[in-house]
Amino acid sequence: MVAEQVNAWFGSTHAVRGVQMRILDRHVTAIIGPSGCGKSTYLRCLNRMHETVPNARVEGRVLLDGRDVYGKGVNAVAVRKHVGMVFQRPTPFPTMSIRDNVAAGLRVMDGDRPSRREADEIVERALRRAALWDEVKDRLSTGAVALSGGQQQRLCIARALATEPEVLLLDEPTASLDPISTQSVEELVYELRNSMTVVIVTHNMQQAARVSDFTCFFLNGEMVEMGATDSMFTTPKDSRTEAYITGRFG
Amino acid sequence: MSEPVATAPNAAAPTPPAAPLRPSGRQRAFAERTATTIGRRRVVNSIMTGVLVLFSILAALPLVVILFHLLKLGASSLSIDFFTKMPKPVGESGGGMANAIVGTLILVGTGALFGLPIGIGAGLYLAEHREARLANAVRFLSDVLNGLPSIVMGIFAWQFLVRPVGHFSALSGGVALGVMMIPMVARTTEEMVRLVPISLREAALALGFARWRTSLSIVLRTASAGIVTGALVALARIAGETAPLLFTAFGNQFWSTKLSQPISALPLQIFSYAISPYDEWHTLAWAGALVLIALILVLSIVARVATRSRFVLGGD
Numbered sequence: 235m236v237a238e239q240v241n242a243w244f245g246s247t248h249a250v251r252g253v254q255m256r257i258l259d260r261h262v263t264a265i266i267g268p269s270g271c272g273k274s275t276y277l278r279c280l281n282r283m284h285e286t287v288p289n290a291r292v293e294g295r296v297l298l299d300g301r302d303v304y305g306k307g308v309n310a311v312a313v314r315k316h317v318g319m320v321f322q323r324p325t326p327f328p329t330m331s332i333r334d335n336v337a338a339g340l341r342v343m344d345g346d347r348p349s350r351r352e353a354d355e356i357v358e359r360a361l362r363r364a365a366l367w368d369e370v371k372d373r374l375s376t377g378a379v380a381l382s383g384g385q386q387q388r389l390c391i392a393r394a395l396a397t398e399p400e401v402l403l404l405d406e407p408t409a410s411l412d413p414i415s416t417q418s419v420e421e422l423v424y425e426l427r428n429s430m431t432v433v434i435v436t437h438n439m440q441q442a443a444r445v446s447d448f449t450c451f452f453l454n455g456e457m458v459e460m461g462a463t464d465s466m467f468t469t470p471k472d473s474r475t476e477a478y479i480t481g482r483f484g
Numbered sequence: 485m486s487e488p489v490a491t492a493p494n495a496a497a498p499t500p501p502a503a504p505l506r507p508s509g510r511q512r513a514f515a516e517r518t519a520t521t522i523g524r525r526r527v528v529n530s531i532m533t534g535v536l537v538l539f540s541i542l543a544a545l546p547l548v549v550i551l552f553h554l555l556k557l558g559a560s561s562l563s564i565d566f567f568t569k570m571p572k573p574v575g576e577s578g579g580g581m582a583n584a585i586v587g588t589l590i591l592v593g594t595g596a597l598f599g600l601p602i603g604i605g606a607g608l609y610l611a612e613h614r615e616a617r618l619a620n621a622v623r624f625l626s627d628v629l630n631g632l633p634s635i636v637m638g639i640f641a642w643q644f645l646v647r648p649v650g651h652f653s654a655l656s657g658g659v660a661l662g663v664m665m666i667p668m669v670a671r672t673t674e675e676m677v678r679l680v681p682i683s684l685r686e687a688a689l690a691l692g693f694a695r696w697r698t699s700l701s702i703v704l705r706t707a708s709a710g711i712v713t714g715a716l717v718a719l720a721r722i723a724g725e726t727a728p729l730l731f732t733a734f735g736n737q738f739w740s741t742k743l744s745q746p747i748s749a750l751p752l753q754i755f756s757y758a759i760s761p762y763d764e765w766h767t768l769a770w771a772g773a774l775v776l777i778a779l780i781l782v783l784s785i786v787a788r789v790a791t792r793s794r795f796v797l798g799g800d
Binding site for chain 1: 615681683684686687688689690691692693694697701702705706708
C-alpha cells in the first residue's frame with residue numbers, strides 16, 4: 235500500500251499534510267506520535283472512513299495493489315471490504331450474538347455468500363486467530379455485550395479478520411484494555427504479520443517497539459520520519475523524533 | 485487548625501496538638517449565625533419539598549379520580565356479554581359493545597399499517613440526515629402536524645376518502661388515525677435512532693456495509709426496542725381519538741368488519757350512548773369508557789415493560 239501526498243481536512247482544519255508513505259506488504263507498520271497529530275485521521279484516510287465525517291475532505295492518492303482507492307469510479311464501500319479496521323473502543327453489535335457479530339462482514343462480501351456451514355467454519359477460524367475461541371466456543375449464540383472489554387475488542391478483531399482483508403488497520407486497539415488483554419492483542423498482531431499487512435496506530439511507544447517492523451513518527455499532521463523499528467528507536471534521524479522518543483514531549 | 489510545629493531540635497516526634505482553645509467572641513457569633521442560617525435553610529427545604537410532593541399528588545389525582553369513577557360506574561355492566569354481544573335496541577336490557585371493541589381494534593390496526601412504516605421511515609431519515617435542509621423542514625412540519633386538531637384530520641380524510649366514494653368507511657377512519665400517528669412515531673423513532681452511538685455505525689461502515697444497509701441492519705435493529713415503545717405509545721394515543729372518526733368511520737350499529745363500510749368504534753359508541761337520554765345506555769357508556777382506558781393502559785404498560793431492554797446502549 236502506498237500513500238502519495240495525502241492531505242485531509244476537517245472543514246477548514248488541515249489535519250493531515252502531504253503524507254507520503256510506503257506500507258510494506260505482510261509487515262506490521264506502527265504509527266506513533268503525540269495526541270492530535272493526525273495519525274488516526276491519516277489511518278482513516280486509508281480505508282476511506284475519513285469522508286464519512288460531515289465536512290471532511292481528502293486529497294491525494296492511496297494505492298492499494300497499484301489502484302488508487304480514491305480514483306474515479308472507485309466505490310468507497312468496496313474499498314472497505316478489502317481494508318479492515320478495528321477501532322479504539324470495542325463496538326460489538328449489541329443486538330447480535332457472538333457468532334453473528336463475527337459473521338457480520340460475511341453478509342456483504344463480494345461474490346456468493348457462504349453457506350451456514352462455511353460461515354461457521356470462518357467464524358471459528360477468525361475466533362481462533364483472535365485468541366477468543368476457547369473462551370466463547372460454548373456460548374456462540376449468546377449476546378456479544380455480555381463479554382468483557384478485552385473480549386469484546388478481540389471479538390471486533392475477529393470480526394475484521396473474518397472477511398480476510400488485505401490490509402488491517404488498527405486504531406489504538408488496546409487503548410481501553412487491561413494489560414492482559416493488551417498482551418493477547420499484541421501477540422495477535424505479531425502473529426498476523428506473515429499473513430496480512432497491518433498498520434497500527436498507537437500512543438504507546440513500547441507497544442510499537444514490541445509489535446511492529448516499521449515505525450512512522452507523526453507530528454502536527456506531517457510524517458516526520460519512517461524507518462525500521464529497531465533503528466527508529468535506537469538511532470532516529472530527525473531531532474523531533476528523538477525528542478518524542480526520549481520523552482521530552484508527548 | 486494546624487498542629488503546633490515542634491520547635492525543639494531534639495524532639496523525636498511532633499508534640500501532640502494542644503487542647504482546643506476556647507472560641508473567641510467573634511468565632512462564637514459566627515457559629516451562631518451559621519446555625520440559624522442552616523436551621524432556616526432546613527425549614528425552607530422541608531416546606532418546598534412538601535409543596536412539590538403536593539403538586540405531584542395533584543398531578544396524579546385526575547387519573548386516579550377518573551379510574552375510580554369508571555370502575556364504580558362501569559364495572560357493574562362488564563360481563564362476558566359486554567364483550568361478545570351486539571348493542572340492543574332501546575328498551576331491551578343487556579347487549580354489549582362487541583362490534584365497537586372489534587371496530588376499535590380494526591381501526592387501530594389499519595392506522596398502524598398506514599402510519600408506522602411512514603413514521604418509522606421518516607424518523608430514520610431525520611436521524612440519519614440531521615442537518616439537511618429537507619430534514620429540518622420535515623421536522624418542523626411534523627411538529628405542526630402533531631399539534632393539528634384531530635377534527636381537522638377527520639375533515640381531510642372525509643374530503644379525500646369519503647366524498648369521492650360516497651359513503652363512510654373504516655378505511656378512511658384508519659387512514660385518519662394513521663396520519664395522526666405519523667408525527668408521534670417519527671419523533672420517537674428519531675430520538676431512539678440518535679441514541680445509537682456513532683461508533684456502531686462506523687464499525688459497520690468499516691466492515692464494508694453500505695450506508696443504507698448500516699441504517700437498516702445495524703442502526704434500526706439496535707434502536708428497535710425504543711422504536712417499538714414509541715409505536716405502542718402512539719397506538720395508545722390514537723386508540724382513544726374520537727373526532728377524526730366522526731365523519732370517516734362514522735359508527736355502525738351492526739356487526740361489520742369490512743374496511744369499505746362504516747364501522748363502530750369504542751369512542752364513537754361511548755359518544756352516542758352518553759348523549760342519549762337512556763340510563764341503561766349511560767351505564768353502558770361508562771363500561772365502554774372503562775374498556776377503552778383499560779386498552780390504553782395495557783398498551784402503555786407493555787410499552788414501559790418493553791423499555792427495560794436486554795441490552796443497555798452505551799454500556800461499558
